[in-house]
Each structure stands twice: as C-alpha cells, then as structure tokens.
Amino acid sequence: MVCVFMFVACGPESQTPTNGSGNTPVPKDTNSKSDAGATYRAVADAGTTILPDGGIGVCACNINSQCTQACACDPDCRYAVNCAAQQIDLTDAGTTEALNGLAFSANGGWAVGEQNTLLRYQNGVWANAELSADAPGHQLNDIALSDANNGWAVGSLVRGGLSSVVVGTVMQLKNNEWIFHQDSPGWELRAIDLVDANNGWAVGTLGQLAQISDGKVNVSIGGLTSLYGIDVVDMKTGWAVGNNGRIRKLAEGNWSTEESPTEDSLRDVVLTSATEGWAVGENGTILRLSAGKWTSITGVTNRTLHSIAVASNGTIWVVGDHLTVLRCGGSGFEQCCYGAYTSPNLYSVATFG
Numbered sequence: 001m002v003c004v005f006m007f008v009a010c011g012p013e014s015q016t017p018t019n020g021s022g023n024t025p026v027p028k029d030t031n032s033k034s035d036a037g038a039t040y041r042a043v044a045d046a047g048t049t050i051l052p053d054g055g056i057g058v059c060a061c062n063i064n065s066q067c068t069q070a071c072a073c074d075p076d077c078r079y080a081v082n083c084a085a086q087q088i089d090l091t092d093a094g095t096t097e098a099l100n101g102l103a104f105s106a107n108g109g110w111a112v113g114e115q116n117t118l119l120r121y122q123n124g125v126w127a128n129a130e131l132s133a134d135a136p137g138h139q140l141n142d143i144a145l146s147d148a149n150n151g152w153a154v155g156s157l158v159r160g161g162l163s164s165v166v167v168g169t170v171m172q173l174k175n176n177e178w179i180f181h182q183d184s185p186g187w188e189l190r191a192i193d194l195v196d197a198n199n200g201w202a203v204g205t206l207g208q209l210a211q212i213s214d215g216k217v218n219v220s221i222g223g224l225t226s227l228y229g230i231d232v233v234d235m236k237t238g239w240a241v242g243n244n245g246r247i248r249k250l251a252e253g254n255w256s257t258e259e260s261p262t263e264d265s266l267r268d269v270v271l272t273s274a275t276e277g278w279a280v281g282e283n284g285t286i287l288r289l290s291a292g293k294w295t296s297i298t299g300v301t302n303r304t305l306h307s308i309a310v311a312s313n314g315t316i317w318v319v320g321d322h323l324t325v326l327r328c329g330g331s332g333f334e335q336c337c338y339g340a341y342t343s344p345n346l347y348s349v350a351t352f353g
Contacts, residue, residue, distance in 0.1 A: 094119065094126055094127065094128050095113070095117050095119065095128065097113045097114040097115050097117040098113050098114045098347075099111045099112070099113035099114075099117065099119070099347065099348075100112060100113050100114070100139075100140060100141045100142065100155075100347050100348065101113070101140060101141055101142035101143040101153065101347075101348050102143065102348040102349070102350045103143045103144050103145045103151065103350050104121070104145070104350050104351070105145045105146075105147045105148045106147075106148070107122075107147065107148040108120065108121050108122040108123075108148040109121040109145070109148070109350065110129075110143055110145065110151070110153075110173070111126070111143075111348075112140035112141070112142070112143045112153050112155070113139075113140060114139050114140075115137045115138075115139070116137060116138050116140070117140065118140070118153075118178060122148070129178060137157070137158075138155050138156065138157050138169050138171070138180075139155045139156050139157070139188075140153050140154070140155040140169075140171070141154060141155045141156070141188070141189065141190050141191065142154055142155075142189075142190065142191045142192050142202075142348070143192070144192045144193050144194040144200060145173070145194070146194055146196050146197035147197070148176075149173065149175055149176040150173055150174060150175065150197040151172075151173040151194065151197070152170065152171065152172050152173065152181075152192055152194060152200065152202075152212065153170075153171045153173070153178075153192070154168070154169065154170055154171075154189035154190070154191070154192045154202045154204070154210070155168075155169050155171075155188070155189060156168060156169055156187075156188035156189065157169045166187060166188050166205075167186065167187065167188075168186045168187055168188055168189040168204055168205075168208065168210070168219065169189070170189065170202070170210070170212075170217050172215075181217065186204070186205075186208050186210070186219040186221070187204060187205035187206055187208055188204050188205045188208075189202045189203070189204035189205075189208065189210060190202075190203060190204045190205070190226070190227065190228045190229075191203050191204070191227070191228060191229045191230045191240075191268070192230065193230050193231050193232045193238070194212070195232060195234055195235055198212070198213075198214055198215040199212055199213055199214065199235055200212045200232065200235075201230055201232050201235075201238065201240075201250070202217075202230070203222075203227035203228070203229070203230045203240045203242070203248075204226065204227060205226045206221060206223070206224055206225075206226060207221060207222035207223035207224060207225050207226065207227055207242070207246075207248075208220070208221055208222065208226075208227070209221070209222040209227075209240075209255060211235075213235075222248065222255055223246075223257070225242055225243050225244060225246040226242050226243045226246075227240045227241065227242035227243075227246065227248065228241065228242045228243070228265070228266065228267050228268070229241045229242070229266065229267055229268035229269045229279070230269065231269050231270050231271045231277065232250065232271075233271060233273070233274045235253070236250065236251070236252055236253040237250055237251060237252075237274045238250040238271070238274075239269050239271060239277065239279075239289070240255075240269065241266035241267070241268070241269045241279045241281070242265065242266060243265045244263055244264075244265060245260040245261075245262040245263045245264055245265065245266060245281075245285075246260065246266070247259070247260045247266070247279070247294060258294070259294070260287075260294060261287060261294055261295055261296045262281070262285050262287065262296055264281050264282045264283050264285040265281050265282045266279050266280065266281035266282075266285065266287070267280060267281045267282070267304070267305065267306045267307065268280055268281075268305075268306060268307045268308050269308070270308045270309055270310055271289070272310055275289065275290075275291055275292040276289055276290060276291075277289040278308050278310075278316060279294070279308070280305035280306070280307070280308045280318055280320070281304070281305060282304045282305075283302055283303075283304065284300055284301040284302045284303055284304070284305060284320075285305065286298075286300055286305070286318070286333065297333070300326060300333045300335070301320070301324060301326065301335060301338075303320050303321045303322060303324045304320050304321045305318050305319070305320035305321075305324065305326070306319060306320050306321070306345070306346060306347045306348065307319050307320075307346070307347060307348040307349045308349065309349045309350055309351045310351070311351040312351070314329070314330065315327060315328065315329045316328040316329075316333075317349050317351065318333070318349065319346035319347070319348070319349045320345070320346060321345045321346075322338075322339040322341055322343040322344075322345060323337050323338070323339025323343040323344065323345075323346060324337065324338055324339065324346065325337035325338075325346070
C-alpha cells in the first residue's frame with residue numbers, strides 16, 4: 001500500500017537539514033513507510049492542504065466505517081485515524097511485505113523491507129527492483145543513498161537449520177544495480193548512514209559497528225547494548241542510539257558512550273550539526289541534542305516513535321506506532337496524525353525535494 005498525507009506547511013527554523021537515512025540536504029517533502037507494505041508520503045509545501053481555506057479540520061471514521069467531520073480521512077476507512085488538515089490515500093505499492101527503511105535523493109528514492117524487498121520510487125511510481133532468483137531471503141532494515149542510483153542497505157540473514165544463526169548483511173546499490181556485498185560474521189545490522197557513495201557507518205545488535213571505507217565493510221563490536229539508529233556528519237563525527245537509552249558518540253574517529261537522560265530504548269537519531277540534533281524512541285521518548293548535551297522533551301505522546309527527519313525548512317517530522325505522525329515547526333511538537341491501535345505502524349521517515 002502507498003498512503004499519502006497532505007499537510008499545511010510549517011514555518012522555517014534556522015537549521016541545516018539531514019535525513020534519518022543519510023546526510024544529504026533535502027527540501028519540502030517527507031516520506032515514511034510502515035508494515036504491511038504501506039508507504040506514507042507527507043507533503044509540507046505551502047498551500048498544500050485538503051481544506052480550501054487552509055484551516056485545521058479533524059478526520060475520523062465512525063463505527064460504520066464512514067468518514068466524518070471537516071476533512072476526508074482514509075477514503076475506505078480501513079483505519080480509524082484522527083488527523084489535522086490532511087488526507088490519507090491508499091494505493092498499491094506492489095508488495096505486502098513489511099517495509100523497514102526509506103531514503104530519498106533529489107531524483108528518486110528506495111524503500112527496503114522483509115524478504116529482499118526493494119522498492120524504487122521514480123516519477124511518482126513505486127516499482128520492485130529485480131534480484132536474482134536464487135538470492136537468499138534477507139531482512140533489510142535500513143537504507144542510505146548518495147544519489148538515486150548509489151547507496152547501501154543493511155539487515156540480516158538467518159543461516160542454518162535447527163541450529164540457525166542470524167548474521168548481518170550488507171547490500172550495495174551501484175550504478176542502479178543491487179549487489180549482495182557481504183554477509184558479515186557479525187550480527188544483525190539495524191541502521192546505516194553515508195558520507196558518500198563509498199564511505200559510511202552502520203550499527204546493529206550487540207553494539208555492532210560496521211565501517212564502510214572505500215567500499216569495504218569492516219565490522220567490530222562496540223559493546224553488549226544493541227544500537228538502532230545512526231547519523232554521521234563525516235567519517236569521524238556522529239552519534240548512534242539504541243537499547244535502554246544507550247547513546248554513543250563518534251568524535252575524532254573514536255566511539256564513546258555518553259550520558260543519556262532516558263532508559264527507554266531509542267530508535268533513531270538525526271543531526272543538524274555535530275552538536276545539535278534529535279533522537280526518538282519507545283514510550284514517546286523525544287531527546288534534544290543542544291551544544292553537545294542531551295535532554296528530554298516530555299508530554300507529546302506515549303506511543304513508540306521509530307524515525308525522525310528534518311526538512312530543509314527546519315520542520316521536524318517523526319513517525320511511530322499506529323499511524324502516529326508528529327511535526328515540529330519551531331513552536332513545539334504537535335500530533336499531526338494519531339491512529340487507532342489497529343492501525344499499521346510507521347517505521348521510517350525521510351525528506352526529499
């Protein structure tokens with residue numbers, strides 16, 4: 001499924017944007033994807049709204065699965081969703097597999113998920129990428145792009161029979177062709193960020209740190225606490241977050257564990273500079289990085305938040321469980337969408353222009 005949210009644009013902030021899957025500046029639009037093959041696109045351009053007067057309405061589905069109140073919600077009312085000035089549109093994306101990672105460049109994007117799922121977005125259409133018939137069934141968790149035809153994806157592969165083991169896997173998108181680059185001897189990889197087409201970092205289970213250097217992958221163990229999100233400014237500077245509030249800092253090429261204001265697991269991190277950024281996670285956890293120090297922002301939601309991105313105008317987008325969509329345009333976070341507990345989960349958000 002492909003679902004489209006349309007939002008009223010927010011005011012700008014003085015921030016340099018990155019996205020959660022890479023650090024390429026990206027304007028205007030926000031895309032996220034969820035389980036059950038759903039891909040969500042949030043448009044944050046001025047004047048783009050379902051309401052002719054640009055006002056705020058509320059969408060809801062009643063017990064008879066009919067849309068009610070001021071603006072249209074999911075047209076077939078498949079999910080009960082309360083949204084502010086937006087519309088949910090469901091169309092076919094060509095897969096029913098869960099989608100875990102999303103990345104965009106100026107000329108298109110990719111989504112990745114279960115069972116080797118690789119979807120390309122180009123000219124407004126999602127299409128499945130072709131893989132060899134004997135390719136093993138990888139679970140792909142995240143993707144980062146240097147451009148629409150070059151990037152990397154990470155995940156896991158189950159090996160063996162009764163004594164099966166889960167190992168990490170790395171795939172490379174090179175000149176628009178996907179290559180099974182490495183099934184590492186380490187464990188599952190959960191997130192990746194790139195500096196350019198041949199250099200970046202990935203993180204995963206048991207604190208695993210995978211450095212991509214000149215197109216080669218080198219895996220090391222950074223501790224026993226799993227890491228779920230990473231964003232880097234360059235190969236020597238960045239942050240990673242993970243289980244039980246774990247925060248890791250990359251400074252001058254060395255990783256260290258930093259003090260965290262939460263014990264809730266953190267799912268994603270995005271930077272606007274080496275010392276400024278945001279992280280999100282379980283139980284509605286939102287952390288702010290300011291001048292190199294992390295602090296908590298409370299009272300926004302209690303739902304697990306999976307992904308965060310910052311658009312070129314400074315607007316912050318967050319997605320999470322049960323169609324939760326948050327936005328911050330400079331005056332605090334607001335709930336743009338809040339689905340029923342039967343609604344699908346959103347696992348990743350990325351901005352593009």
